[in-house]
Amino acid sequence: xxxxxxxxxxxxxxxxxxxxxxxxxxxxxxxxxxxxxxxxxxxxxxxxxxxxxxxxxxxxxxxxxxxxxxxxxxxxxxxxxxxxxxxxxxxxxxxxxxxxxxxxxxxxxxxxxxxxxxxxxxxxxxxxxxxxxxxxxxx
Numbered sequence: 001x002x003x004x005x006x007x008x009x010x011x012x013x014x015x016x017x018x019x020x021x022x023x024x025x026x027x028x029x030x031x032x033x034x035x036x037x038x039x040x041x042x043x044x045x046x047x048x049x050x051x052x053x054x055x056x057x058x059x060x061x062x063x064x065x066x067x068x069x070x071x072x073x074x075x076x077x078x079x080x081x082x083x084x085x086x087x088x089x090x091x092x093x094x095x096x097x098x099x100x101x102x103x104x105x106x107x108x109x110x111x112x113x114x115x116x117x118x119x120x121x122x123x124x125x126x127x128x129x130x131x132x133x134x135x136x137x138x139x
Contacts (some may be wrong), residue, residue, distance in 0.1 A: 011035040018048040019066040031128060045072025052081045057088040067097035075104050082111040
């Protein structure tokens with residue numbers, strides 16, 4: 001359970017996972033649930049684009065995107081969202097992928113996204129959970 005700054009229970013982290021590989025979604029879920037996370041899962045870029053285009057501030061704390069998605073790739077989704085003037089500035093966007101071209105990684109980081117490399121072993125998922133918990137402050 002996450003705690004607020006005053007030590008009281010904090011609301012769970014709300015995480016949007018966009019990945020078309022069920023095993024990757026399952027591993028992320030298993031790794032992050034013990035850290036007080038609730039999930040919304042989408043399996044394609046078109047559904048994610050629709051979701052992100054109507055997102056209310058505070059709806060999610062974190063968006064985890066795969067790079068290669070059916071319909072629209074994760075880097076496009078991240079860059080589109082981060083360029084919006086009405087975006088939620090508190091929302092962290094993170095691509096979790098392998099073999100991302102350096103120019104794409106650079107563009108994402110410059111726009112304010114986080115990039116984590118696959119493959120991630122079990123210890124890596126624990127480190128990922130700790131990293132993501134630091135990205136989103138309690139409360």
